[in-house]
Amino acid sequence: MIYQGIAISNRFPSGRKSVEIEIGLSDLVFKFDEERIRFSLAQTEISIGGASDRLIYFKHPNYPDISFYTTDKKILKDPNLHYHDHAKSGVKQVNKKRAINWTIWLSIIGFFVAVILCIFIFRKVMVKGVANQVPQSWEREIGDKLFLQVKAEYKLIEDSALIAELTQTLQPLVNAVGDTSFHFKFYIANNPTMNAFAMPGGNVVIHSGIIQKAASWEELMGVLAHELSHCTQRHHVRSIISNLGIYVVLSSFVGDASAIMGTLAQASGSLTSLKTSREYETESDETGWEYLLKAKINPEGMIGMFKKLQKEYPEDKDTEELTSLVSSHPAIGERIELLSKKKNELKNQEFITFKNSFDTFKKRLKTDLDKD
Ligand SMILES: [Zn+2]
Known part of the structure; x- marks a missing residue:
């Protein structure tokens, strides 16, 4: 040769x-x-x-x-x-x-692949860690400012007796959250769509539409447990942080979060509309379910309400109006399935009954809406 x-x-x-x-x-x-x-x-x-x-x-x-x-x-x-x-x-x-x-080269490549994989896998953990460093007082302050916009955009029901009854009935659920640093405040908006949303810091706006479609306190509390979880799991702050580059996340994770606060303040406008993601929706469903169980509120109400949402927003209908409760990923059918599995795992558990009638509450709300 x-x-x-x-x-x-x-x-x-x-x-x-x-x-x-x-x-x-x-x-x-x-x-x-x-x-x-x-x-x-x-x-x-x-x-x-x-x-x-x-x-x-x-x-x-x-x-x-x-x-x-x-x-x-x-x-x-x-x-x-x-x-x-x-x-x-x-x-x-x-x-x-x-x-x-070759072995040396492969080891070097392997090392870098491992580092990248680790960062990818631990990214969610790091985002959570950085979010936990952001003080809740800061989130509340921003949330209160944003709420002023919501107040201007939405017709909020001004019936203090009705809101007081709602707040009192929801107390077991709020107690189940256990973290008193969240100052939950509930508002009802005159809006026929089936939605409710929690704002950073703890203001929760419930559309009249979802109250009217709910059949019981348990159903209403099912969706509210989901919404409170968006707050307690810091999804608003986490969604902004996870959109930042990995370098910012990594340096804030190992350093302190003060550098990130300026960026967050700039992006705070997007805090009102929480971007739904598979991770956050599933996490909120699961945490919400736990809150309901802890409060001894029958969690089947959550499934019942999701079934109604599924009817209102069928998956084959390409709806643009995805709300804080309905997301395209995961589809609501998948979420119902996951919760139904949880329901089947429940042992004979006793649940509280609400003394005040939900139907009477709905009637009083209807009177307020008619007056509006
Ligand atoms: Zn949600």
Whole structure:
């Protein structure tokens, strides 16, 4: 076989020259110009070198002023090189070194892939960690400012007795949250769509539409438990943080969150409309379910309400009006399935009954709406 290579020697004006390398049974022949140099295989030294050890060198003790190399790796498989013990052991050494190089490269690549994977996997944990460093008082302040806009946009029902009854009835659920740093305040908006949304800090706006479609306190509390969870799980702040670059998240995670507060303040406009995501919706359903159980409120109401939402917003209907309660991912059907599994796992549990009639509450709301 003939291979292309380079001769290196001081005898050439440029120090190098192209050569053809032919491997015979007992020697290597290097041909350039009219010259032929023969290295006996029994004495040829084979080694690798150059950048990334890409070059395969041939040297001979009888020719100290010249050496040859090729980048053609096929040469190492040439049968004639494996015929002589000396050449064979040279090839073996070279192959060993190349294998070690590969291992080193693979380890380096593996290390970086692992680091990237870790960052990807722990990103959610880091986002949560950074969000927890943002003081709730700050979130409340922003939330209260944003609420002024909501007040201007929505017709809020001004029936203090009705709101007081609602707040009092919801008390077991609020108590189940257990964290008193959230100052939950409930408002009813005159709006026929089936929605409710919790704002950063704890203001919760319930559309009259969802109260009117609910059949019981349990159903209404099912969706409110979901909404309160968006607050307690800091989804508003988390959604903004997770949209920031990984470098910002990483540096805030290992450093302090004060650097991130300025960015958050700028982005706070998007805090009103919480971007629904699979992670947050599922988390809110699950946390909400736990709150209901803790409050001894029958959580089946949550499933009942979701079934009504599913009817109102069928999955095959391409609705633009995705709300804080209905998201495209996960589809509401999937969420109902997940909660139904939880329901089947419930042991004989006792639940509280509400003394005040939900129907009477709805009637009083209707009177207020008619007056509006
Ligand atoms: Zn939601």
